[in-house]
Amino acid sequence: MSDTPRLSLVIPAYNELQSLATLVDEIAAVAEPLAPAAWEIILVDDGSTDGTTALMARLARERPGVKAVLLRRNFGKSAALMAGFREARGEILITMDADLQDDPKEIPAFVEKIEEGFDVVCGWKRKRHDTLERRLASRVFNGVVRKVSGVPLHDSNCGFKAYRRWCVENLELRGNQHRFVAAVLSWRGARIAEIPVVHHERRYGPSKYGVARYFHGAFDLLTLLLLTKFSQNPLYFFALVGLPFVVLGGIIGGYLLTNHIVHLFDEALGFPLTTRPLLIVAVFLLLTGLLMFLIGLIAELVLRSATLGRGYWVREVVARQRPAVADEAAASAHAAETARPKSPDRTRQSFTER
Numbered sequence: 001m002s003d004t005p006r007l008s009l010v011i012p013a014y015n016e017l018q019s020l021a022t023l024v025d026e027i028a029a030v031a032e033p034l035a036p037a038a039w040e041i042i043l044v045d046d047g048s049t050d051g052t053t054a055l056m057a058r059l060a061r062e063r064p065g066v067k068a069v070l071l072r073r074n075f076g077k078s079a080a081l082m083a084g085f086r087e088a089r090g091e092i093l094i095t096m097d098a099d100l101q102d103d104p105k106e107i108p109a110f111v112e113k114i115e116e117g118f119d120v121v122c123g124w125k126r127k128r129h130d131t132l133e134r135r136l137a138s139r140v141f142n143g144v145v146r147k148v149s150g151v152p153l154h155d156s157n158c159g160f161k162a163y164r165r166w167c168v169e170n171l172e173l174r175g176n177q178h179r180f181v182a183a184v185l186s187w188r189g190a191r192i193a194e195i196p197v198v199h200h201e202r203r204y205g206p207s208k209y210g211v212a213r214y215f216h217g218a219f220d221l222l223t224l225l226l227l228t229k230f231s232q233n234p235l236y237f238f239a240l241v242g243l244p245f246v247v248l249g250g251i252i253g254g255y256l257l258t259n260h261i262v263h264l265f266d267e268a269l270g271f272p273l274t275t276r277p278l279l280i281v282a283v284f285l286l287l288t289g290l291l292m293f294l295i296g297l298i299a300e301l302v303l304r305s306a307t308l309g310r311g312y313w314v315r316e317v318v319a320r321q322r323p324a325v326a327d328e329a330a331a332s333a334h335a336a337e338t339a340r341p342k343s344p345d346r347t348r349q350s351f352t353e354r
């Protein structure tokens with residue numbers, strides 16, 4: 001394998017024992033003609049409990065071009081993707097699910113689209129092999145994401161995506177934020193394309209996501225707003241939420257106060273402020289609105305001093321040449337990252353010049 005691969009396949013896996021070896025074979029068969037000796041597969045074990053971990057380590061030791069990042073426990077798909085991105089060195093990064101639902105034969109189409117000049121290419125499972133309930137929920141979710149983000153994608157949650165290197169540098173995905181990574185990157189100026197992909201039925205084991213995904217999805221949309229439109233000015237977001245409270249509280253308070261003043265001049269008119277229970281409502285509304293503004297101000301401060309941790313912990317990185325201990329690997333990854341030129345434009349240029 002060459003030192004700087006052209007293509008990195010990043011595969012997060014959580015209890016995918018039966019599919020992993022087949023997947024690696026299928027990817028290798030497609031990647032080799034596409035980028036001879038210049039591809040790598042980064043498998044990320046997200047705290048599996050079914051033996052995936054051992055198989056992954058074995059694949060990494062035995063197969064050239066395959067690397068395994070073993071996380072200490074299950075941190076979720078976003079964290080697993082982040083761990084994989086940090087380890088990947090390719091100019092083009094392609095993410096795929098490990099359950100064989102995504103077909104490696106589609107990889108050349110993703111690369112072609114990136115070469116056309118796009119920064120992110122998203123798969124669109126046009127014909128999905130999921131339950132009706134999942135397909136309907138996905139339609140609603142995608143509709144709302146489209147509205148909120150303004151990125152016209154049919155299937156923002158598709159795990160099959162391709163990125164130019166600059167897109168994943170300085171990317172921070174937590175929790176379930178991988179579901180709208182395209183929206184976040186579009187907000188950063190990435191040119192986004194979509195291609196329809198074949199979607200197979202899950203061959204082994206159950207889906208890793210249950211009904212809880214709908215509950216999470218609703219909150220994730222709020223996060224999406226905060227991550228895109230309001231990411232640089234969280235105060236605007238909180239002010240927008242607080243404003244109706246302040247306006248309503250102000251109107252009620254003003255009405256009560258006017259009556260009180262009128263009553264002071266003429267006892268037959270108006271009423272004293274303290275005899276109206278509505279006063280409690282006005283005070284409650286005003287205080288809620290005020291609190292929102294203050295929370296917004298704190299968010300602005302937090303934004304300026306944000307040194308959040310990375311959100312996952314690696315136990316071991318297994319590669320054919322040199323297995324490394326977790327923290328050393330993290331430290332060297334960090335050192336490499338700080339040494340690498342940060343300008344996204346330079347990265348992009350060096351790629352397009354090829």
Ligand code: UDP
Nearest residue numbers: 012013014046076077080097098099207208
């Ligand atoms: N996955 C993961 N960590 C998790 C849950 C899932 O790495 O906590 C991986 C999983 O192994 C698979 C991919 O994310 O490779 C997508 O998961 P799944 O197929 O269960 O999702 P679905 O296709 O049902 O949306």
Ligand code: MG
Nearest residue numbers: 097099101202
């Ligand atoms: Mg799946």
